[in-house]
Structures are given as C-alpha cells and as structure tokens.
Amino acid sequence: MPTRERNLWYVGGLAIVVYALFPVAWIVSLSFKAPSDIANGQFLPSDFSWVNYQTIISGSASGLFLPALRNSFGICLIATAISCLLAMFAAYAIARLDFPGKKLILSTALAVAIFPVISIVTPLFNLWRQIGLYDTWPGLIIPYLSLTLPISIWTLSAFFREIPWEMEQAAQVDGATTWQAFRKVIVPLAAPGVFTTAIIAFFIAWNDFVYGIVLTSTEAARPVPAALGLFSGASQFEDPNGPIAAAAVVVTIPVVILVLLFQRRIVAGLTNGAVKG
C-alpha cells in the first residue's frame, strides 16, 4: 500500500478515535475533579483527585452504586441472552419458512417497540405489584425483553434473509450430515448478524431509564441509570456531578471490554464467510 494512502488512513483513524472518545475523555476528566473543582470551566482538573471514586466504591454512594452495578449486568445479560435465543428462532422461521402470521409477528414486534414506554409503565407497575414481581430481577427482565425482542427479530430476519440457505444443501450433497452442514456453513454466515443483534439488544437494555426507575425501589433490582438519579451532592442544591462521572467510568469499562470481545467476533464472521468468492 502506497505510503500516502497509509498515512491518510492513520490520520483518518486518529480523527475518528478523537471524535469517538473525546466526550468519554471529558467524562473521565470530570470524574477526577474534586467537588469544589467541578465547575472550573476547564477541560482538565486543576488537581487530580480520587475522591469521587472513593465515594462510589467505599464511601457514601457505594451502597447505591455497587448493587446497582451487579443488577444492571445481571439483568441485561440475561435479557440479552433470552432475547437473542428467541429472536433467532423467530427470525429463522420468518426468513426460511412460509406460514401465515409472519407479517403479524413482524408488525406486532414493531407495534410493541414503538408504543411510548411512559404510558405503559404505570399500568405495568400496578400489575407487577399485584403479582409480586415488583422490585425483582424478572420484574425488569420481562419488560426489557419487550424492548429488545422487536429489534432483534427485525434485525435477524433481515440478515437471515440474505443467507444463501442453498449452500447447506450443497454441503449435504457434498457428503456432510445435516448437522455438519448447519454448523460449518450456516452458523458462520449467521454469526455476524447474531453478534450484532446481541450487542444492540444488550445496549438497549443497558440504557433503559424509565423501567428502572418505576419498577424498582431498593437495591434488590435497581439498575445503574436509576441509581444515578439517587446520588446526592453536598447539599440538595448541588448536583453530584463528580460521583456521577466516576460511576459512568466504572460502569463503562467492563462494557468496553465486552465491546472489544464482540467486535473480534464480527471480524471472524467477515473473514470466514463463505460468501466471498
């Protein structure tokens, strides 16, 4: 590759990294500012201070933050796993089989996804209280499924539709068993779609705010975005921006690792795909 093009790639890559990570760097910088320093109008803190991290890990906010961290990860991972599983089967059926009701399922998925959560939340709250699911993990996982299933089904249907299913039969003709054909031909083709869907589903559940606030009341099930609303500043008029920034950093690091792992999986899907000549 000519040097000029290579250099352009480097410059471009740097620009992209700066664009993507600059606000993240800002949050990290905020997390290192002591409460009285937070409004200094500068990008960097005048004095690096660990006090915000102390507050959320061992200090006054730790009772709110650490359980919320556990809740968020557990609930979102479970919801993502169930969602991907169910969506995979539904999408397979929609893409490959011919049965009445396919359109019904797709439209229902859409309708469910777009109805404003704000209005659903109060009747759901009343229902959950009566059933006993209020302030529990399943009490959040189930509504999160309603958030993630629609986009998962639609996304996977779109991908499965493009997979050349004939190749499975071609492999079988070549002597592979049904099982081997599926595993060695179809699965690598489906992998990019599945992992893309998994990331998207996870982040939809991860970012939810309204369900978390309404359907929980204690650290038994409260997720991180809801817990951030409970952090307190030095007085009722001061916003705890420092601890919030620190919490954001702590919460984002494992997710970044998750992203790094997933992006390698998508890479694997791209390079091994039998679709390329």
Add this chain to the structure above:
Amino acid sequence: MPEDTETERAVDRSRSRRARTVRGRPRTPALAATLVLAGAFLAACGGGEGSTPTLTWYINPDSGGQAEIASRCTEEAGGAYRIETAQLPRESSEQRQQLVRRLAANDSSIDMMSLDPPYIPEFAEAGFLAPVPDDVAEAVTEGVVESAIAGSTWNDELVAVPFWANTQLLWYKKSIAEQVGLDPTQGVTWEQLVEAAQEADTSLAVQGIRAEALTVWVNALIESAGGSIVEDPGSDPSDIQLGLREDAAARAAEVIKSISDNDLAGPAFSTAGEDANVIAFENGDAGFMVNWPFVYPRALSGVEAGTLDQSVPDDYGWAQYPQVVEGEQSRPPYGGINIAVGAFSENVDFAYEAAQCAVSEENQKEYFLTNGNPASLASVYDDPEVVEDFPMAPVIRESLEAAAPRPQTPYYSEVSSSIQREYHPPSSVEPGTTGGRAADLIEAVLAKEELL
C-alpha cells in the same frame, strides 16, 4: 416465589434449545454465573421476619444526617420499633412522583416520608397522609417557626410534622457594599440593590432558570409586595382564586424587569439555578446573591479542599431577603422538609412516635450542625454551638418567622409549571400582562381546557 419459577423456566427453555442448535460461544459460564446470582438473591429475600416492627422512612438525599437520626431514634425506642431509611431520587419533583405512584397503589411499606412542603396539600387532599393525633400536633408545633407550621398545614389542620426549615438570605460581598455605601442589614429594597450593582459594576445573582427556583423567586416577590399567587384554592380546581392580576403581582414583575433590562443577572440569567449562582458569587462575578444558606458551608469546604481562597468567605455578608416595598418587611422564601406518615402504613402510632423523636431539639440541632439544614424549632438558634458554626443563624431565624410558603393548593405542580412557563425567560416579563397571562393559563389548565 414468582422469581423462582421464572428463572428456572428460562433456564430450562435455553437448555432444551441448546440441544438442538450450537452456539458460537459457550454459554455455560454466563448461565452458571446467573444461577449463582439468582440463588444468592433468592436466599437473601427469604429471610427478614422479626418481631420488632420496622418502620421505613423514605428520605430525600442529604449528607447522611437523616440516616443518623434514624439510628439514634431506633436506640431511643428501646426495642419497640426499628427505623430504616430508604432513598428517594435527588430531584424533589421525582421524589413526589415516586411517592404518589406508590401511595396511589396503597403502598403499606411507606411509614414515614420526608416531604417537600409545596406538595403536602396534594398528598393530604388525595388521602395519602395519616391524620395527625391532637397531642402529637400540639407537641410538634410548640416553639416552631411560623412558616414551618404554615407549611405543614392544610385546610386549617396540621397534616405533617415540621422537621427542618429553609429560607433564602441576601448574600453580599462586604467590600462591594462598603464601596457603594450600602448596609443591607438595615433593610434594603430590590431597587437599591439594582442601583448598587450598577454602580459597583457587578452582577446580582438570582435564579432565572425554568425550574422550581423561579417559582420560589416569583412567589417571594409577590408575597413581599403584599399579595399572593393563590388567594383561595377553592374546593374545586376550577374555583381557584388567583392573585396574579393584582397590583402586588405587577410590582413583582417590575422588579424582574428592571434586573433583566439592566442586564444585571449575567449572561446566563435564563438558565441560572442555585448552583450556578453560588459559583458566580464565589468567583467574583456577582457581588450580590439571593440563595439558600448552603452557600456558607460550601465555601468553607472549598477553602478546606484548597480550591477557594479564605479571603472569599471572609468577605461574605448576609442579611434578610430584599424588600419590594420600602419599609415593608420582605417575605423570604420558605422551603425545607416536613415528615409525614403514610395513610396505609401498618404502624401509624409508632411512626408518629418516631417522627416526634426525629424532630426533637437535640436531633434538629445535630442536623443543623452536620448537614447545614436549619432547624424549624426556634430555640435551636439560641444554642452557642449553632451560632458559632453558623454566624447567620439569627438572620435565618428571623427570616423563617417572616417567610411565606409557596401557594398552598393540591394543584401546586400545575400552578408552578404555569408560572415557570409565563415568567420564563425573565427578559420577557411585562408588569401589566405577564401576571394576567399566567392566571389565564392556570385557570384554563385546571379546567382541563389546555395542555401545560
């Protein structure tokens, strides 16, 4: 338990599916971790049945003072009951939303709650508050500042227990006041402040943000001018009598207009809240400020942390809220927290006992000293320790005696939002018309003819 079967069913489903397909990534570790977590959670939720009743006190976030009071009162109860605190969200509007949602569902777990006074009429009218026994009412109002009692009263009945009371003071830089020859401690009007700020070429920090703070300011101005926003709440929302078309409201609007016309509140007037104001005061942009007393301990901790110079708090002066009419005492804002008992609580008697313990003189003094939230009991202000830590204590007490609560009506949130809509941005306020428009809006909204 429902969670039991849900998780297990989900696990079973995924197990049987796995037999039919293969996944590109082993799921066992994730599943195992989930099961372990689920198991731990189930174990934890199984226990907790003691013989001592546990009272749950829903508190607004603070620096830990209410939790300490809870543990002290648990000790004092000597085994009769335990008090546990539960956190509410930081914003007072969100606190109200959570509590209303649960009380509307007859939540019996709410024994005590720390309520923001403007919302007390709404809760009382909706039947969310357990009635206050007469003896308790007498005990908790003895020696308490006027505004705190008014803030806990609805329909001439005490419906909550006064806890701590907040008010705004006029803060100023002594050096600047000297420079222009002004002595705010002798009573100063808004007009004089405007002139002084212009002369000294400094800003006057007031809250012009479109939030509750704006209603606080507008209310204080109208009350200081001798009027009220709501003159009679009426039994039906459409019967509400508003004082926004009267002279007092017009005079209040004049004050707002003169500050905004002369550009005295800085460039970010329409987005300035209490936090932004204190920042401007600390860094010298503003020489005058109206704000709650938290600014003082905040300056001191800034000095301790090394981000604020000692000379800054040394220059702080304080006085009662500015007057609108010369010679007529101003009516500063009133805020704070009052403790109410949930109507569906199973331990109403214990809850009132606990509330009485929480507002004892000892506890109020401790709370004042450690969290910087002024007491509602007047005698606390005579305590030498309090005066030492808070030299402005006497001014706070006087202000509290004169303070006027925000409009008392079950539709407070509508009234406040309407005021915020019409009086924001402050640069758009016109003495003859803004009050009338706000009144029209409130009436239309309460008659369900308009959205808010």
Add this chain to the structure above:
Amino acid sequence: MSTTTLPPGTKQEPVSSPPTGMSDRSKAERKLGWLLAGPAFVIMLLVTAYPILQAIYDSLFDFRLTDPDNRSFTGLSNYWVILTDRIWWTSLAVTLFITVVTVTVELVLGFGLALVMMKALSTIRPVVRAAILIPYAVITVVSAFAWQFAFDLSTGFVNTWFGWLPGIGADTDWFGGQWSALFVICIAEIWKTTPFISLLLLAGLAQVPDVLQEAARVDGATWWQRMVKVTIPNMKAAIMVALLFRSLDAFRVFDSIFVMTNGANNTESVSFLAYRQTIARLEIGLGSAVSVLLFLCVVGISFLFIKGFKVDLASTRGDS
C-alpha cells in the same frame, strides 16, 4: 437478490417445493413456523398487551391519579384538547426536526464509519472499530449530562475553546435559546447513536458478495458507481432496518431533552410532553391520549418506510 458462486463441481439443487404433498408440507411448515416464532410473539404480547390496552382505555377518561374518585368518561375530548393546543404542535415540530436532522447525519456518518470499520488498515482496525462502538456503550443519561456540562456557560470548556468562532463568545448561553439548545441536543444524539447505524450497516456490508464488486471493477466501474449500483442495493434490508428503528427511536427522543433542558425554551419533544402530562402532572387521561397520538404518528412513519423501501422481510428468498 444476491447470487453466490458455489465451489466448482457441486450440483445446484433447485429450491422449489415438490408438486405433490403441498398441503402436508405447508402444514408442517406452518406448525414449525409458529413453534419457533411463537415464544417470542407470546412474550412480546404478554408484557405489553395489558398496559397498552389500559393506556388506550385511560385516554378516554378525565383521570387524575391523586383524585381517582372524580374520574369521568369524556370520550375523545382529550384528543380534541391536545390537537387544538399550540404546545402539541410545537413539540411535534421540534420532534420532527430532531428526527430528520439526526437520522440524516447519522446515516451518512454511520455509513462512512461502517466502511472504515470494514476496510481500515489492518494495524489500526481493532482500535478504530472499538473506538467507533464505545459511544454506544455510554449510558444515555450520562452522555447527555456530559454534553450539557461541556456546553454549559459556567462549567464547560466549549466557550473557552471555541470562543474564536464567529457567533460564539465567553457569554454564549447554549441552553438559553431554542436553536442553540436543539443544536447541542442533536449533536449529543448523533454522537451517541451513530454506532447503532454503523453496526447494522457494517453487518449488511459484510454480506455483500465480494465477487460482485470484483465483477463490477473488471467491468470498469468507478468506486462511486460500484457503491451506488452494487453495494447499496445489496444492503437494502440492512439499511431499511437501521433507518426504520433509528427513526422510530429518534422520534421518541426523551433522555437527552430531560437531562439537558428539561423542556425549557421550546425544546420539548412529544415523548417529553407525554411524560409531563402522565407522570409529572398525574393527568393519566391526557397523558395516555398524547401517548396514543405519538403511537399513531410512529405507526405512520413505519408505514412510510416499509412501503417506501419495498423490502418485505416476510418473503422468503426466491420470492422477491
């Protein structure tokens, strides 16, 4: 319709159903189809059917949560009040503005980033890919708060850093005016959700057969022609899903507005309006009516998209 080249020497089996036994086979397919898709369908309905129906039912009443005894049936009058109110139309306009602006920018930017993710220099590829996806990992409310903090007059650095640009000074109050506030909101939204579109487009790009590109290149097509005539048409499904869901999400923007301006200065969106009526004012009837109207708007948008793109996900391969 994409085609594939199979390894030489294989017979291509026709994928058509046998002429006899159609009803048996289609019956079996139907059963299998519902068996596979059923659980997802049931779960989606389970959670939302009751609340949605309850909300629609509530919208016909004058119902305030703290005053349940005075609940009265008012039919469609809630809808009338809303549709004749200036606030509704303003928030609808703001919502449309935000949707159109953010989705357009995100589509273009997202496509560019997807290309980069796919074709970047192998040495920097992992770094660039991870960097592009990270904004999506930051919790929405935190991202909104970070952007707000950066643009805020007293606490942020934007005015200090960009003060030399015309129109920006040390005193620029970004959140004090409608357009500047909307600008910041749009930037925050774009930064945060472009990775979503990039991801979908990337996976779509990955499915476009290289062979077609090669064939086009051999035929003498330029990069642009290849893009427009080969790549994009083969990604139609992925683009449609990305655009559809992103537009639906953009139309329901809430978190950023809630954190940054709380609706001040005419920056309210329709979702925010629904939130204020239902949760802040406790007017369940009015709030539910706003939600139903929002729902109908969004249904309209999805209808337009699906018809416009002419991509039918429900048709099996070989039909379209």
